[in-house]
Amino acid sequence: MSISIKNCDLFYGDFHALKGIGRDEGMEISENKVTAFIGPSGCGKSTFIRVFNRMNDLIQNCKITGEITIDGQNIYEKSTDITQLRKNVGMVFQKPNPFPMSIYDNIAFAPRTYGIKKRAQLDEIVERSLRQAALWDEVSDRLKKSALGLSGGQQQRLCIARTLAAEPKIILMDEPTSALDPISTGTIEDLIRELKKTYTIVIVTHNMQQATRISDKTAFFLMGEVIEYDKTRQIFSNPKDKRTENYVTGRFG
Amino acid sequence: MAKIMRKITDGILFAATWFFAAITLLVLLFIIAHIVINGVPYLEPRLFEFTFTSENVSMMPAIISTVFMVFLTLIIAVPLGIFTSIYLVEYVKKGNKFVMLIRSAAEMLAGIPSVVYGLFGMLMFGQFFGLGWSLAAGVLTLSIMILPVVIRTTEEALKSVGDGYREGGYALGSGKLRVVFRLVLPSAVPGIMAGVILAMGRIVGESAALIFTAGTVPQIPQTLGASARTLSVHMWALSGEGHHVGEAYATAVILLLIVLVINTAAAVIAKIFTAKGSGA
Ligand SMILES: Nc1ncnc2c1ncn2[C@@H]1O[C@H](COP(=O)(O)OP(=O)(O)O)[C@@H](O)[C@H]1O
Ligand SMILES: [Mg+2]
Numbered sequence: 001m002s003i004s005i006k007n008c009d010l011f012y013g014d015f016h017a018l019k020g021i022g023r024d025e026g027m028e029i030s031e032n033k034v035t036a037f038i039g040p041s042g043c044g045k046s047t048f049i050r051v052f053n054r055m056n057d058l059i060q061n062c063k064i065t066g067e068i069t070i071d072g073q074n075i076y077e078k079s080t081d082i083t084q085l086r087k088n089v090g091m092v093f094q095k096p097n098p099f100p101m102s103i104y105d106n107i108a109f110a111p112r113t114y115g116i117k118k119r120a121q122l123d124e125i126v127e128r129s130l131r132q133a134a135l136w137d138e139v140s141d142r143l144k145k146s147a148l149g150l151s152g153g154q155q156q157r158l159c160i161a162r163t164l165a166a167e168p169k170i171i172l173m174d175e176p177t178s179a180l181d182p183i184s185t186g187t188i189e190d191l192i193r194e195l196k197k198t199y200t201i202v203i204v205t206h207n208m209q210q211a212t213r214i215s216d217k218t219a220f221f222l223m224g225e226v227i228e229y230d231k232t233r234q235i236f237s238n239p240k241d242k243r244t245e246n247y248v249t250g251r252f253g
Numbered sequence: 254m255a256k257i258m259r260k261i262t263d264g265i266l267f268a269a270t271w272f273f274a275a276i277t278l279l280v281l282l283f284i285i286a287h288i289v290i291n292g293v294p295y296l297e298p299r300l301f302e303f304t305f306t307s308e309n310v311s312m313m314p315a316i317i318s319t320v321f322m323v324f325l326t327l328i329i330a331v332p333l334g335i336f337t338s339i340y341l342v343e344y345v346k347k348g349n350k351f352v353m354l355i356r357s358a359a360e361m362l363a364g365i366p367s368v369v370y371g372l373f374g375m376l377m378f379g380q381f382f383g384l385g386w387s388l389a390a391g392v393l394t395l396s397i398m399i400l401p402v403v404i405r406t407t408e409e410a411l412k413s414v415g416d417g418y419r420e421g422g423y424a425l426g427s428g429k430l431r432v433v434f435r436l437v438l439p440s441a442v443p444g445i446m447a448g449v450i451l452a453m454g455r456i457v458g459e460s461a462a463l464i465f466t467a468g469t470v471p472q473i474p475q476t477l478g479a480s481a482r483t484l485s486v487h488m489w490a491l492s493g494e495g496h497h498v499g500e501a502y503a504t505a506v507i508l509l510l511i512v513l514v515i516n517t518a519a520a521v522i523a524k525i526f527t528a529k530g531s532g533a
């Protein structure tokens with residue numbers, strides 16, 4: 001599934017956090033590609049990525065205008081089924097947040113939410129999701145153990161597996177490796193490259209090397225605006241905007 | 254010069270702190286020693302017989318009444334308090350006027366002396382609802398009395414659960430009910446338990462509110478409508494009558510033991526709670 005954004009503004013109370021994203025020709029996030037959001041902290045990357053699964057609904061006084069279309073439907077319409085939306089659009093957070101229950105129950109959490117109760121079916125989903133997240137071999141003998149006993153990198157892959165178990169089409173990742181060591185980061189980057197064959201991935205990253213390593217397209221954010229959005233190679237080798245150039249060459253931010 | 258002055262004030266403050274801490278400790282030790290010395294000699298097996306007579310002022314009926322009182326009060330107040338807190342923390346928008354009202358009401362209720370609860374309970378449950386002096390009237394009164402304690406500790410426990418669980422749950426498409434009951438509440442259980450134990454302590458130690466509502470009949474209550482005297486009330490009654498001061502002290506020893514056990518349990522649970530942390 002692709003995402004298209006038209007003229008999106010977002011306010012936290014009086015604070016104008018996103019300013020007219022996709023205001024002229026609109027912004028497209030392509031299917032089965034990795035799209036990276038980069039920019040200095042506080043520029044609205046997390047805010048924007050949370051627009052796509054309506055996580056901002058949880059924040060009081062948060063107002064959004066504009067048109068966000070996923071699979072041909074404006075997700076901010078009243079008729080939107082939020083459960084269905086979040087089933088289609090999964091999310092992985094900055095800090096790994098495995099639930100305080102067994103590895104198995106973590107993965108089975110989403111399918112159970114959607115009413116799947118049959119043991120055999122759940123077993124199958126759990127194994128498939130863990131394999132997809134490249135975690136099966138490490139945990140297959142301790143599925144009943146608490147997920148909190150895993151290492152940080154394993155916990156993050158567990159969170160990815162937990163998201164995959166919902167069978168999403170789009171996966172949002174908000175700085176998924178910023179709390180991890182370089183080796184775990186490498187594992188997750190490999191995983192992302194593998195996952196993009198099947199899923200549309202949007203990733204926020206504070207690490208520009210990471211954006212060049214894994215993403216096809218990159219959007220550069222500054223103070224709530226998308227300054228430049230293009231092929232990743234283009235953004236890093238031949239940016240059109242002076243501010244983008246300054247940022248990617250490390251002159252500020 | 255300033256340095257010397259500071260050293261002197263530091264020294265004085267240090268000495269004063271120790272002095273007052275020592276006094277506090279001494280007073281406490283004195284009270285405990287006083288109770289133990291006066292009470293232990295009277296701790297005879299016959300004080301644990303199942304019937305109370307004027308010759309043998311057994312505390313067993315009071316122990317059993319205390320257990321009933323604690324159990325029944327918790328059964329009413331704990332679910333009520335937990336659901337109220339869930340509503341306050343998870344469901345209502347911040348800054349809601351109604352919630353601020355509930356919260357300040359709870360704060361105020363927590364500060365009211367227990368005699369006032371006793372008086373209220375007697376008028377409300379004893380007279381208006383015709384329950385008289387009974388286990389039921391006592392239970393209902395104490396339920397109201399400990400509700401603020403349960404609400405406040407549960408609120409704290411719910412708030413201390415990391416938002417990571419909530420976000421993770423919602424991001425998977427779960428509804429509020431599932432997030433609250435499957436993710437937030439289980440993580441808050443140790444904190445809630447600590448609050449429940451605190452409430453137990455309040456019930457066990459209560460006398461004024463119960464004298465007015467549950468009465469002072471020293472036998473095992475056969476029905477909810479029967480009067481029942483708890484250990485604290487028993488102690489108050491014995492020492493008031495003046496004939497059984499030794500037995501009153503013996504009751505105090507048992508009461509002290511019970512409170513000790515309850516407080517230790519609370520401390521242990523609080524420790525588990527902080528060691529485990531809660532939520533991402
Ligand atoms: N819940 C919120 N309420 C008010 N302001 C917020 C909230 N969340 C984020 N902001 C503000 O919005 C801006 C963008 O934040 P964020 O999207 O988290 O930035 P980034 O992820 O790029 O670091 C920041 O100035 C931040 O302070
Ligand atoms: Mg962020």
